[in-house]
Amino acid sequence: MQNSFTEENYLKIIHALSGREGLEVSTNALAESTSTRAASVTDMLRKLAEKGLIHYKKYQGVRLTESGEKVAINVIRKHRLWEVFLVEKLGFGWDEVHDIAEELEHIASDHLVERLDSFLGHPRFDPHGDPIPDAKGNLTEPDYLILTDVAIGEKVRMMGVLDHAPSFLQHLDRAGITLGCILEIKEINEYDKSASVQIGDKQTLFISLEVSKNLLVQRR
Amino acid sequence: MQNSFTEENYLKIIHALSGREGLEVSTNALAESTSTRAASVTDMLRKLAEKGLIHYKKYQGVRLTESGEKVAINVIRKHRLWEVFLVEKLGFGWDEVHDIAEELEHIASDHLVERLDSFLGHPRFDPHGDPIPDAKGNLTEPDYLILTDVAIGEKVRMMGVLDHAPSFLQHLDRAGITLGCILEIKEINEYDKSASVQIGDKQTLFISLEVSKNLLVQRR
DNA sequence: AAAAAAATTTAGATTAACCTAAAAATTGAT
DNA sequence: ATCAATTTTTAGGTTAATCTAAATTTTTTT
Structure with a gap:
């Protein structure tokens, strides 16, 4: 059943x-x-x-169990593929797609999932940087750093978020922090533990500890 | 609620x-x-x-009621738009999409429907020739003829089906009858009331009364 | 290790959407 | 116009997923 x-x-x-x-x-x-x-x-x-x-x-x-894991991963696969569809094909913002994908992830047809995956060009990551399990159910979590673990002077690439709340994602949009952009930690401010971070080759902003804790990055 | x-x-x-x-x-x-x-x-x-x-x-x-009609038409709009998506974008056959669209039609977001509609180029008809209600809920049923009402010698254009059963649609595929193709009634066969019909400029086939009753066409 | 606190389970209800069987209303046939 | 047949509704239950309140088990504190 x-x-x-x-x-x-x-x-x-x-x-x-x-x-x-x-x-x-x-x-x-x-x-x-x-x-x-x-x-x-x-x-x-x-x-x-x-x-x-x-x-x-x-x-x-x-x-x-193994069988429960299989079901869970399939739901995650569908959720993340639909998120890619919503952002890449329909033009939604990354802050708008979670709730819609929560519904779409329960559409049953396997045939549909595989065709959607092809249509999207077999994406490896969803719009928040989360990895998409493959058709066989393999899900490999990349081991990213949290921005708080990056030393002063280091340049890293923004790879994902831990918090998916629309308000957090909108905050990143306002700061110009997008998936793939380069972040350089200029200093850590003693007063509030915020980080001064240069975003791409644009200006340097204060990034609160709260935000840093939710940013996944990668050394390069 | x-x-x-x-x-x-x-x-x-x-x-x-x-x-x-x-x-x-x-x-x-x-x-x-x-x-x-x-x-x-x-x-x-x-x-x-x-x-x-x-x-x-x-x-x-x-x-x-008016309000019930509005809900019903919105569900129909979603169903038919998703069918277009499945056929046009994902490459499903017209005989494969009904059950999947039965699930997709209940996804709630209005925002999603309008973006999907744009993405598909505001289609007027679904893959079976059924009209797609517009965003305001206007649904105009075109008045097509049933093939049984077409006289011998007439040429008509195939515009839709009354039966949406996969087996019927697959039968049409095998006969080479697709949406938009031209059909010419050559004769009605006394024995079984089947029609001899030329499909496009290809061969002439016997089309059973059962099939003719489920084909919607338009004079030209 | 006993007592207090916290977490978890059991017991007993509720709601939505369905069911069967029986009662009531409508339709249709003479 | 009456009676039989059909259709529809009512009455009383079931299942999935939830709830509150009470009981039980585990964990933590002293």
Whole structure:
């Protein structure tokens, strides 16, 4: 039988919360992420466990099984491909596509996903720099640095974001920080821990610690 | 509040069954079209009536209100635009797109629909020849002829189909009958009421009455 | 290691969308 | 115009996904 929209969302969120190490995810963390109550999560976990999609023992937290992982990664693949479509083909901003992709990611047809992937030219990354799993379900997270870990004087390339909130992405737009642009840390300001950063070959701006913590970059 | 997936489907089906004249639709007809039982339909009709989407009096059948009509036409607009996308951009056959579009038609964003419409170049018709309502909700059904109403010797242009079943569409593919092609009725065969029809400037084939009844054409 | 705090599960309800069976209303045939 | 057939509605249930409140288990603190 098919997985429901709701089941797919739980699997996707368990995947996100368990990280690359596949750590156990707690009931409360899931309740928070799904905007439901812990009791509702427990119900759903029993159901997902019965379907063989998660490993679950009472009070012990939860991990995806191989089959659950497969489902989760397929949902992520669809989400990210649709985001590329919305930005590259329909001209949406990177701050506008998340909610729409949350709906599109549950469209079922495999045939559709593969044709969409070809149409988009087999993109490797979505508009936020997140990697797109391939058709076989391989998802390799590139190991980017967080901007706070970059030393003064270093030049790095902007590769992605940790926070996907529209307000954060719009803030980056206003600062002229886009995927692929070069950032050079000029100094760290003692007063508020903000960084003075030169963006491309344009002006140098103060970047708050809050923002730096959410920027993924790569040395070059 | 928002209309559910299910509510949208009821409205779409009521629209289809009530025809251009906006005739009353019966509970049984809806049960048939939604693959549910009459009792379930009654429940849903009460709900839709409470939301002001349909005119409903017990035992009297049902009609869309203006607001229900608006919702129905928007769903139809989305369905048909997505079908154009699937055929024109992703390379699906016209026989493959219906079920996928049944899912895509419920994606909510108005912004998305308008951008999709632009991206596709504001198409007027979907891949089956059905007209696409405009952004304001205007839907004008062209008055095509059915092939059975065409006289011997006449040349007509193929403009659409009444049956959208994949098997029917595949049959047309095998016969070389595509949207826009020219058909000339050579004769009506007494034995089985089939028509001998020349397709474009290619060969003449027997077209069964069953098929002719489902072909929409236009004199030229 | 016992008590307090926090997290999780169980118990019992609710809502949307469906169901079957029975009752009521409408339609149609004589 | 009445009675039978058909259609529709009502009554009472079910399932998926949620909820609150209470009970239980685990974790943390002292």
